[in-house]
Amino acid sequence: MEKNIYESIRCMVTGVEEESPSIKTVMLKPERDFSFSAGQFASLSVPGVGEAPFTPSSSPCEKECLEFTVMKAGRVTSAIHSLRKGDIVGVRGPYGKPYPLDSFRGKEILLVGGGVGLAPLRALFLALLATSADYKRIIFCCGAKTPQDYIYKEKILDQWHSLCGKMPLSFRITVDQKCPGWRFGEGVVTKTLDGLDVDTGNSVAVVCGPPIMMKFTTLKLLEIGYGDTQIYLSMERKMYCGVGHCRHCLIGDLFVCKDGPVFTYSQLKGKPNLWV
Amino acid sequence: METLYISTRNWRSFLKGRIEERRIYAPFDSRNVTCYGRVSNSNLEDIVYCRARPAEPLKMFLMPFRERSCPSLPEIPDIVVMGAAACDLAALRILDAVFLNGQYKDPNYHMRRNHTLIVSFDCLAPYPSCFCELVQIHPYAESGFDLNISLYGEGMLVDIGSDRGREFLGNDRGFLAAEEEALRNRRESRRQVSEYIIEKNRSHDLKQVSKLRETFHTEFWKVPKEVENCVQCGSCTNNCPTCVCFIIEDTGKEDVSVKQKVWDSCLFPGYARMAAGSSPRPTLYDRYANRLLCKYWYMPENFTFTGCTGCGRCISGCIGKIDKRAVLTEVLREKR
Numbered sequence: 001m002e003k004n005i006y007e008s009i010r011c012m013v014t015g016v017e018e019e020s021p022s023i024k025t026v027m028l029k030p031e032r033d034f035s036f037s038a039g040q041f042a043s044l045s046v047p048g049v050g051e052a053p054f055t056p057s058s059s060p061c062e063k064e065c066l067e068f069t070v071m072k073a074g075r076v077t078s079a080i081h082s083l084r085k086g087d088i089v090g091v092r093g094p095y096g097k098p099y100p101l102d103s104f105r106g107k108e109i110l111l112v113g114g115g116v117g118l119a120p121l122r123a124l125f126l127a128l129l130a131t132s133a134d135y136k137r138i139i140f141c142c143g144a145k146t147p148q149d150y151i152y153k154e155k156i157l158d159q160w161h162s163l164c165g166k167m168p169l170s171f172r173i174t175v176d177q178k179c180p181g182w183r184f185g186e187g188v189v190t191k192t193l194d195g196l197d198v199d200t201g202n203s204v205a206v207v208c209g210p211p212i213m214m215k216f217t218t219l220k221l222l223e224i225g226y227g228d229t230q231i232y233l234s235m236e237r238k239m240y241c242g243v244g245h246c247r248h249c250l251i252g253d254l255f256v257c258k259d260g261p262v263f264t265y266s267q268l269k270g271k272p273n274l275w276v
Numbered sequence: 277m278e279t280l281y282i283s284t285r286n287w288r289s290f291l292k293g294r295i296e297e298r299r300i301y302a303p304f305d306s307r308n309v310t311c312y313g314r315v316s317n318s319n320l321e322d323i324v325y326c327r328a329r330p331a332e333p334l335k336m337f338l339m340p341f342r343e344r345s346c347p348s349l350p351e352i353p354d355i356v357v358m359g360a361a362a363c364d365l366a367a368l369r370i371l372d373a374v375f376l377n378g379q380y381k382d383p384n385y386h387m388r389r390n391h392t393l394i395v396s397f398d399c400l401a402p403y404p405s406c407f408c409e410l411v412q413i414h415p416y417a418e419s420g421f422d423l424n425i426s427l428y429g430e431g432m433l434v435d436i437g438s439d440r441g442r443e444f445l446g447n448d449r450g451f452l453a454a455e456e457e458a459l460r461n462r463r464e465s466r467r468q469v470s471e472y473i474i475e476k477n478r479s480h481d482l483k484q485v486s487k488l489r490e491t492f493h494t495e496f497w498k499v500p501k502e503v504e505n506c507v508q509c510g511s512c513t514n515n516c517p518t519c520v521c522f523i524i525e526d527t528g529k530e531d532v533s534v535k536q537k538v539w540d541s542c543l544f545p546g547y548a549r550m551a552a553g554s555s556p557r558p559t560l561y562d563r564y565a566n567r568l569l570c571k572y573w574y575m576p577e578n579f580t581f582t583g584c585t586g587c588g589r590c591i592s593g594c595i596g597k598i599d600k601r602a603v604l605t606e607v608l609r610e611k612r
Binding site: 071237246247250274 | 345346347348374375378379380381382383492520521522523524525526527528529533535540542547548549550551552554555556557562565566569570573574577578
């Protein structure tokens with residue numbers, strides 16, 4: 001009998017970390033090998049509840065532990081938020097096209113993430129760090145609504161930030177609305193692109209965040225001088241199968257599940273109902 | 277292709293023998309349409325041959341409304357489906373492209389396809405909703421079947437389209453080589469049905485349908501007044517032979533993962549709605565447009581052939597009495 005395309009790999013929940021009031025990271029230990037490349041996604045299933053697609057937020061180099069950072073928004077994500085250490089979930093995949101790291105070589109990489117959109121960028125960032133000598137420099141622009149909503153706080157603000165002196169890496173950190181004690185910028189994440197000193201001829205920009213943020217960031221990047229093919233967007237749509245059968249995730253004629261979830265803006269430009 | 281002739285009497289006695297071996301489904305009269313039913317000794321003579329496509333699309337047999345998709349189904353029995361029209365065979369190209377020809381094969385569909393013998397019928401009396409000729413499909417099939425039946429004289433012509441079809445006929449002595457005159461007559465009667473369909477569709481113009489890709493803005497779809505009659509019931513998508521959308525439900529408990537596929541409809545407001553409540557197609561007009569854009573833009577782009585076979589089921593089954601042909605004609609005119 002052929003292998004069933006919907007069969008999930010059983011995973012044990014090894015930990016749950018609260019990132020913000022509405023966002024948690026679940027750590028999983030898969031029973032079988034689950035390898036992925038940064039940008040690809042998996043269908044995470046809570047038995048008896050349902051499946052939903054998420055891009056892992058852990059490093060693709062990490063083989064023992066798989067992490068997903070999930071915002072509580074609906075039925076499946078609520079069930080994920082209720083998971084406890086020792087629970088069993090399923091994971092199938094990886095699906096979709098990853099970030100084309102080979103074509104990023106020798107370039108200045110601009111990462112722009114907002115809110116829970118930082119999750120896939122974390123996996124990408126960790127993959128970039130593992131081969132950091134291949135890239136000219138990395139600029140990471142991060143945004144969130146308030147300091148309280150920041151995910152990966154310790155990692156971004158302390159751990160990763162401390163690498164800045166040691167390698168060509170810089171952070172531009174902002175919140176829409178600051179509070180006392182916040183030592184970084186204030187304003188929406190597109191503001192971090194003001195006065196950016198970047199060689200747009202030799203750079204790629206990778207954007208992930210809520211649709212409105214992706215839209216305005218794309219417009220801003222075009223204004224700065226990025227071309228349509230230099231802007232990479234991680235798209236999100238309702239999805240079930242993950243393999244191009246159920247047709248829920250179509251953006252025009254493009255499947256988010258198999259043509260994406262990472263697209264260049266040149267692929268998406270002119271497609272119907274692009275920014276949800 | 278080899279074509280045989282068999283008298284009606286001999287065909288019936290042939291079928292009688294086959295009923296013992298496997299399940300055979302065929303069209304039977306049901307009010308003003310024909311619906312598939314299981315053939316038995318008692319209804320053998322009631323089978324309706326070569327009228328028009330049955331009410332149900334072939335996908336009913338190949339991807340049931342609800343079925344377990346994981347763990348895999350056990351073996352399923354061989355069946356014979358008689359009565360599919362050429363438009364239904366054209367739809368199989370789409371189903372095969374989705375479920376068989378990509379990187380991931382759907383195990384249930386693959387199994388059902390292998391276990392289903394398809395006997396198509398020529399159409400002699402198309403419905404008013406039929407418009408296959410407008411999408412370059414004829415009311416008779418020349419490929420894509422295991423066997424095809426055309427009525428002729430006191431019997432029928434049987435085209436053999438596959439080894440499986442030939443095997444099904446076996447060595448029955450009722451089958452004779454078809455004469456050239458029979459084939460000539462069939463060509464003529466087929467041409468007449470084609471012309472009838474073209475004539476009945478004179479007022480609809482789908483010649484520019486590939487330009488539909490320039491009409492995705494909601495405003496275009498507010499022009500035809502009929503669109504607002506759509507009650508988003510999903511009849512068009514359920515009856516469509518090429519609508520394949522489904523959801524996956526997890527019906528397992530605790531650590532046991534059991535998944536089942538259930539048909540979905542892109543006309544339902546929740547179809548594309550994401551967890552936080554936002555949807556790329558928030559209005560009825562967006563959703564109505566999406567269904568037709570999928571047929572005439574996305575599917576041709578995805579599979580190289582059109583997603584609409586002109587079967588007209590979406591028109592005859594529409595609760596809001598929307599004639600898709602009129603809507604398309606109007607939207608395309610508006611585009612100009």
